[in-house]
Amino acid sequence: MSYSRWLDSAFYTYWCVSDAKNKNDEVFICHTDIYKCYKFKYIECKRIVGDLTAIKGKINEIKGDEDAIELQGYIKEFVKHVDKEYADGS
Secondary structure, eight states: OEEEOTTSOSOEEEEEOOOOSSGGGOEEEEESSSSOEEEEEHHHHHHHTTOHHHHHHHOTTOOSHHHHHHHHHHHHHHHHHHHHHTTTOO
């Protein structure tokens, strides 16, 4: 599932298909260009989602608070979708 695309964002972000056995192993991907991407497991997303400084510290290409707030929104969506997917105890 894609959360952002380069058409209207500096980031291309999505929930990566994986062989995760539980929600803590689900992966959020953030591309900052065609060759550079950052991978975060759900558990790390939960740790950083409320902290703009932590988000900026993880991705060097973030230019300021506006970029960090945008990315924070995509991480929140990812966390919400993973929580929903695993709500039935899967």
